[in-house]
Structures are given as structure tokens and as C-alpha cells.
Amino acid sequence: MEPHIQEQKTDYRSLGVSGLGGWLILxxxxxxxxxxxxAVQLMQNTLPALTSEMWDVFVSKDSEYYHVLWGPLIIFEAIYNVVFLLFTIYIVVTFYRKKAILPRLMIVYYSVSLVLYTVDYILVLQIPMMRELEDGSGIQEIVKSVITCAIWIPYFIKSERVHNTFVR
Structure with a gap:
């Protein structure tokens, strides 16, 4: 007869640092x-661009600012901003509930941000007027996103605090 082995549950919080302090404050x-x-981006840029007056300035073939990609770009940015706002709010709720899925959500969050910044930048450069106005800020945002991914994705994978805090 085999002896009955009782499975023990480990309380990860007792093994080391845990909680929403440390680097998680950042x-x-x-x-x-x-x-x-x-929210500011939506209110100041996206929603005004969707008004019929502004929309016509960019997508009407009679307009001096017309370009075929303005419509898709404005819609892409509107959808991106709304979805990412909702996703960020969901992440905050998940964060404070200390859910185990949070590290994966953060990795998705940072990765998707990088991809969407890059796609947006490429789309913007296809519009001659926007290409002329490009001052390097688009590339700076992509570089910041790459650095953010390089720092925080490994942190969410390897951090003892993250592992001990998000266990529910």
C-alpha cells in the first residue's frame, strides 16, 4: 500500500516580497x-476629427487636404484609442484584484502598444502632408515603446514580487 501523500498548497506571499509596492508603483x-x-487624446483629437465638418475636410475629394488614407487612419486611431482605454481600465481593475492573469495582460498590453504605434506611424507616413510635418516624434514613441517592452516584459516574467502578488 502506498502512503497517502497530502498535497500542500504554497502561500507564495510568505516566500518573499509581494504586494503592490516596489516597481509595481511605477x-x-x-x-x-x-x-x-x-481620454485627452479622444476628447481633443479623435472625437473632433469624427465630426462631419472635420471629416469632410480630410475625406472629401474636393478638399485641399484630401488623401485616400485619412478616413482609414482616423477610424483606426479612434478604434485603437477607445479599445485601449477600455483595456487599460480592465487592467487596472485586474491589477487591484491581484488576479493571476495580470502579468500576461501586461505583456499583451506592452506588445500590442508597440505594434499599434508602429502601424500608426507607417500609416501616417503614407499621407504626404503628415510626412512633411513629421518631426521625429513618431519614431521617438516607437523607441520609447521598444524600451518599455525591453524593461517591463521581462519584469513581469521574472519578478518575484509579481509572481508572489498575482496568484489569485
Whole structure:
């Protein structure tokens, strides 16, 4: 007869650092700033561009600012901003509930941000007027996103605090 082996559950929080402190404070600040910046972007740029008057300026063939990609670009940015705002709010809720899925959500969040910044930049460069106005800020955003991914994705994979905090 085999002896009955009782399975033990490990309380990861007792093994080392845990909680929403440490470097996770920077993540919290970043998430709240992202929510604010996306809301401002929507209110100041995206929603005004969707009004019939502004829409006609960019997509009417009679307009001096017309380009075939303006419509798709404006719609892409509107959808991106709304979806990312909602996704960021979901991440904040998940963060404070200390859900085990949070590290994966953050990896997706940073990766998708990089891809979408890059796609947006490529689309913007296809419009001659926007290409002329490009001052390097688009490339700077992509570089910042690459650096962010290089720092925070490994952090969410390897951090003891992350592993011990997001276990539910």
C-alpha cells in the first residue's frame, strides 16, 4: 500500500516580497497616466476629427487636404484609442484584484502598444502632408515603446514580487 501523500498548497506571499509596492508603483502610475492621456487624446483629437465638418475636410475629394488614407487612419486611431482605454481600465481593475492573469495582460498590453504605434506611424507616413510635418516624434514613441517592452516584459516574467502578488 502506498502512503497517502497530502498535497500542500504554497502561500507564495510568505516566500518573499509581494504586494503592490516596489516597481509595481511605477506600473500603477503608468496605467493611470495612460487612462488620462487616452481620454485627452479622444476628447481633443479623435472625437473632433469624427465630426462631419472635420471629416469632410480630410475625406472629401474636393478638399485641399484630401488623401485616400485619412478616413482609414482616423477610424483606426479612434478604434485603437477607445479599445485601449477600455483595456487599460480592465487592467487596472485586474491589477487591484491581484488576479493571476495580470502579468500576461501586461505583456499583451506592452506588445500590442508597440505594434499599434508602429502601424500608426507607417500609416501616417503614407499621407504626404503628415510626412512633411513629421518631426521625429513618431519614431521617438516607437523607441520609447521598444524600451518599455525591453524593461517591463521581462519584469513581469521574472519578478518575484509579481509572481508572489498575482496568484489569485
Amino acid at each position: 506600473i500603477q502610475i503608468g496605467l493611470f497616466l495612460t487612462i488620462i492621456l487616452l
